[in-house]
Amino acid sequence: MYEYFEHTADVGIRVRAASLEELFAEAGAALMAFMLDAPAPGPTATQRTFELAADDLEELLHEWLSELLYTYETEHLVLGDFRVKLRDNALTAEGWAEPLVPKRHLPSHEVKAVTYHALTVQQGDNGYLAEVVLDI
Amino acid sequence: MPVQVNTFGPLEEVGVCTWRLPRTYKPGMRVDGMLFAHPDQLEAILADRAVEQVANVAFLPGIQGASLAMPDIHWGYGFCIGGVCATDPAEGGVISPGGVGYDINCGVRLLRSDLHLNDVQPHIKELVNALFRQIPTGPGREGRYHFDQPMLKRLMREGPRALIERDLATPRDIAFTEAEGRLAGAEPDRVSDRAITRGLNQCGTLGGGNHFLEVQVVERVEDRAAAAVMGLSEGMICVLIHSGSRGLGYQVCQDALKMLRDAPQRYGISLPDRQLACAPIDSEHGQSYLGAMRAAANFAWCNRQVLMAQARHVFERVLGRRWQDLGMELVYDVAHNIAKLEEHQVDSARKQVMVHRKGATRAFPPGHAELPAPYWQIGQPVFIPGDMGRASWVLVGQPGSMTKSFGSTCHGAGRAMSRTAAIKASQGRRIENELLERGVVARARGWRGLAEEQPDAYKDVDIVVDVVHRVGLSKKVARLRPIGVIKG
Numbered sequence: 001m002y003e004y005f006e007h008t009a010d011v012g013i014r015v016r017a018a019s020l021e022e023l024f025a026e027a028g029a030a031l032m033a034f035m036l037d038a039p040a041p042g043p044t045a046t047q048r049t050f051e052l053a054a055d056d057l058e059e060l061l062h063e064w065l066s067e068l069l070y071t072y073e074t075e076h077l078v079l080g081d082f083r084v085k086l087r088d089n090a091l092t093a094e095g096w097a098e099p100l101v102p103k104r105h106l107p108s109h110e111v112k113a114v115t116y117h118a119l120t121v122q123q124g125d126n127g128y129l130a131e132v133v134l135d136i
Numbered sequence: 137m138p139v140q141v142n143t144f145g146p147l148e149e150v151g152v153c154t155w156r157l158p159r160t161y162k163p164g165m166r167v168d169g170m171l172f173a174h175p176d177q178l179e180a181i182l183a184d185r186a187v188e189q190v191a192n193v194a195f196l197p198g199i200q201g202a203s204l205a206m207p208d209i210h211w212g213y214g215f216c217i218g219g220v221c222a223t224d225p226a227e228g229g230v231i232s233p234g235g236v237g238y239d240i241n242c243g244v245r246l247l248r249s250d251l252h253l254n255d256v257q258p259h260i261k262e263l264v265n266a267l268f269r270q271i272p273t274g275p276g277r278e279g280r281y282h283f284d285q286p287m288l289k290r291l292m293r294e295g296p297r298a299l300i301e302r303d304l305a306t307p308r309d310i311a312f313t314e315a316e317g318r319l320a321g322a323e324p325d326r327v328s329d330r331a332i333t334r335g336l337n338q339c340g341t342l343g344g345g346n347h348f349l350e351v352q353v354v355e356r357v358e359d360r361a362a363a364a365v366m367g368l369s370e371g372m373i374c375v376l377i378h379s380g381s382r383g384l385g386y387q388v389c390q391d392a393l394k395m396l397r398d399a400p401q402r403y404g405i406s407l408p409d410r411q412l413a414c415a416p417i418d419s420e421h422g423q424s425y426l427g428a429m430r431a432a433a434n435f436a437w438c439n440r441q442v443l444m445a446q447a448r449h450v451f452e453r454v455l456g457r458r459w460q461d462l463g464m465e466l467v468y469d470v471a472h473n474i475a476k477l478e479e480h481q482v483d484s485a486r487k488q489v490m491v492h493r494k495g496a497t498r499a500f501p502p503g504h505a506e507l508p509a510p511y512w513q514i515g516q517p518v519f520i521p522g523d524m525g526r527a528s529w530v531l532v533g534q535p536g537s538m539t540k541s542f543g544s545t546c547h548g549a550g551r552a553m554s555r556t557a558a559i560k561a562s563q564g565r566r567i568e569n570e571l572l573e574r575g576v577v578a579r580a581r582g583w584r585g586l587a588e589e590q591p592d593a594y595k596d597v598d599i600v601v602d603v604v605h606r607v608g609l610s611k612k613v614a615r616l617r618p619i620g621v622i623k624g
Contacts, residue, residue: 006555009346
């Protein structure tokens with residue numbers, strides 16, 4: 001489950017999930033849904049795998065979202081339905097990937113960067129919470 | 137009898153529209169904060185927490201004078217937007233990527249013309265549509281001009297002068313660009329492959345967010361002599377372009393923040409905010425970022441140059457005359473997200489300091505050696521974009537900028553509404569039609585672009601400009617009104 005929150009000129013993503021794996025998957029979905037009005041797969045979707053590692057969970061979330069942004073911007077690939085595995089601050093994720101068709105996927109926002117500003121990954125009583133601010 | 141000092145929260149009034157945040161406000165501040173703002177703005181500024189960021193910047197080693205904020209201040213990442221900070225390399229001064237921002241050398245350039253409003257008004261729809269078709273805007277759109285990797289590196293090293301041979305720039309364009317479009321010490325080899333990949337197809341693209349290209353008319357001239365030197369007069373058509381270094385610059389900033397993650401511990405720097413990551417200017421880390429940042433800045437000048445070349449071509453096609461015959465000369469190009477080594481007077485000494493401008497514009501006064509000769513008398517042109525329904529301003533730098541703000545002034549209106557609030561406020565409205573009623577033809581990729589950037593989402597640029605005028609950082613020359621807008 002995710003929602004967007006306000007940050008003066010930019011926007012933040014707040015994600016809640018029962019597990020860390022879901023938290024990362026939802027954060028990825030939230031980023032794609034912010035950049036595209038219709039980030040749904042079509043007939044030409046293929047599978048894509050990501051492998052990343054970082055020093056801590058917050059850095060890993062930053063790396064993960066930055067990797068998705070980079071892949072979207074440089075390969076013009078729309079991505080989704082992430083299945084994430086985490087182990088010792090390392091991530092393996094799988095999802096579909098499909099070349100961007102602007103008329104179908106409807107790009108809505110350009111994201112400049114995933115910032116470190118107020119970046120947080122926390123465990124609460126009912127699962128996990130993450131917040132991240134996007135520069136747009 | 138004690139002298140009455142006006143205060144507002146932690147701020148003390150020390151002059152006209154000038155407010156001091158004493159260094160006692162937060163333990164660790166090395167200098168005071170200094171804010172230029174109208175008293176009516178203060179409540180909103182304090183509510184935004186941006187003043188906390190002014191205090192945090194005052195922690196940076198080697199900071200000179202004061203941690204400064206312009207009247208368009210709002211909350212940013214590490215640095216506030218509208219922040220200026222000068223550090224002295226000889227005193228262990230640091231360079232901080234957060235003091236430049238993700239969009240390295242985001243800036244504005246103004247083109248003049250010999251066209252009058254009456255010449256263009258009948259063609260304005262056609263003109264805006266043609267600009268919108270020609271100039272790539274918004275997410276995922278590639279540039280029309282392709283530069284291979286060796287050429288891209290040349291653009292990063294040499295700036296827009298490398299575009300002269302491709303007929304996309306003239307020597308006069310270069311002379312009328314801040315720093316002649318080339319920061320010395322650019323090191324394209326310090327720019328990561330990821331940054332180059334992001335930038336490869338983006339030279340000559342506008343981007344999204346608040347970036348725009350506007351056709352404007354000079355509505356009111358306030359300083360006839362200065363306007364005449366810039367070739368501006370009432371009723372004249374101009375083009376204002378706002379963009380930066382695109383994905384290339386964003387990635388350079390991101391790479392640097394990652395590289396500098398451990399730098400504060402390594403160099404024994406204590407900081408209140410991770411986004412303020414920095415390194416001594418004279419360190420390997422500092423030099424590495426500076427080399428890449430300058431390369432990205434030079435790329436940004438190339439981007440705005442190619443955007444301008446495309447705008448000239450569109451005017452040629454629609455109006456059927458060469459751009460030279462339409463008098464479409466560049467008035468000037470200024471950066472508002474950058475860090476540069478400049479000479480400034482600090483107390484009783486002349487010093488080379490690293491001036492960080494994060495949402496602030498250089499505003500050198502008359503007689504400054506870095507200005508092109510025609511502007512020696514009047515000072516450096518400064519362009520302050522407002523919102524797309526109201527106005528933008530042309531100013532010139534004043535001597536006060538050298539004594540009060542390390543040669544800097546404001547950069548824009550600043551947002552009054554968040555993007556989500558702007559979307560909510562636009563429900564059931566047609567922003568495009570509302571703009572049309574105000575005499576502005578606007579085109580954007582999606583409805584959101586116009587909704588989020590609607591005029592009401594911004595503060596009144598006139599108030600911001602009034603403050604810098606009264607403080608003596610820069611002087612009003614002309615107010616421009618948009619008549620055509622393209623956005624991402």
